[in-house]
Amino acid sequence: MNSKFTWINGRLVATADATVPFLTAGLHYGVAIFEGIRAYQTPRGLGVFRLREHMKRFDDSSRIVGFRDLPYSVDDLIEIVRSTVRANEFGDCYIRPLLWLADGGWHLTIDSGKPHVAVTVWEQAVYGGHGSPAGGLNACVSSFTRHHPNAMMTKAKVSGNYANSIMAKTDASRNGFDEAIMLDPQGYVAECTGANLFVVRNGKLITPPADAILEGITRDTVVAIAGDLGITVGESQLSRDHLYVVDEVFACGTAAEVVGITSIDHRPVGTGATGPVTTAIREAYLSAVRGGHARSDGWVTMV
Numbered sequence: 001m002n003s004k005f006t007w008i009n010g011r012l013v014a015t016a017d018a019t020v021p022f023l024t025a026g027l028h029y030g031v032a033i034f035e036g037i038r039a040y041q042t043p044r045g046l047g048v049f050r051l052r053e054h055m056k057r058f059d060d061s062s063r064i065v066g067f068r069d070l071p072y073s074v075d076d077l078i079e080i081v082r083s084t085v086r087a088n089e090f091g092d093c094y095i096r097p098l099l100w101l102a103d104g105g106w107h108l109t110i111d112s113g114k115p116h117v118a119v120t121v122w123e124q125a126v127y128g129g130h131g132s133p134a135g136g137l138n139a140c141v142s143s144f145t146r147h148h149p150n151a152m153m154t155k156a157k158v159s160g161n162y163a164n165s166i167m168a169k170t171d172a173s174r175n176g177f178d179e180a181i182m183l184d185p186q187g188y189v190a191e192c193t194g195a196n197l198f199v200v201r202n203g204k205l206i207t208p209p210a211d212a213i214l215e216g217i218t219r220d221t222v223v224a225i226a227g228d229l230g231i232t233v234g235e236s237q238l239s240r241d242h243l244y245v246v247d248e249v250f251a252c253g254t255a256a257e258v259v260g261i262t263s264i265d266h267r268p269v270g271t272g273a274t275g276p277v278t279t280a281i282r283e284a285y286l287s288a289v290r291g292g293h294a295r296s297d298g299w300v301t302m303v
Ligand SMILES: Cc1ncc(COP(=O)(O)O)c(C=O)c1O
Pocket: 036, 165, 191, 192, 193, 194, 195, 196, 213, 214, 215, 216, 217, 218, 219, 252, 253, 254, 255
């Protein structure tokens, strides 16, 4: 990561100096919540995509886990992100706010510790730094089950939740796949390891219901964009074999953007290439994040 400056507990410091003591409960128990946000260059300057929605989810995540009396409001956090992005002076970049349990928390209660907060920024994007590949991804269905919503809170972006994603993605990668699709505890399609999932069948978009997934901000963006394009969108349970017979499948998330999944479990999806609906949504999304879409003004916060 080539991050230059990090804002940590009220101070902007060189990222190398933004360190956390080994004896920090959040590190030992995975009690931390985070966001993944992107800033893109737009004709008006650098803009953060859907910043308020991300910081609202950050606030929601911390409350779901049980933090109370947060030290910063959503408005404060928005300004902290903007100033940290400005300080790093990058072009397109990735923004990582994190809140973790520190100053105690050794008795397996949130109330015996305190929330600490940091925000950092780095330049490297996922998928080798070149954005999501137009050519699509080769995915498998994971043998690891996605969290039950009453075991780990799936609406909260909790660091500890990601051990599940990391196991699934590592297994997929060791087996030669780019991505893993995870099923929920009932056996229905949930989401990818760090992205939501849509399928296209007979020209209609279908995405799994919000029950066992992280409710992605890109997912919400896709629903709006699809509506603008006159594409019908619905939520419905999808079984594993739906994935084998639909016309198109795509993943969407801040890091993944909108990317076709062109093969699942060694079966080509549709024609085996990124399909026309995915392409239309992907193009509209990439234009929205870069300020070139009719909705961009409402979605992009200039830094
Ligand atoms: C498990 C999971 N699902 C979905 C998403 C997509 O969320 P968003 O579109 O808000 O980035 C992410 C990424 O944050 C994720 O980690």
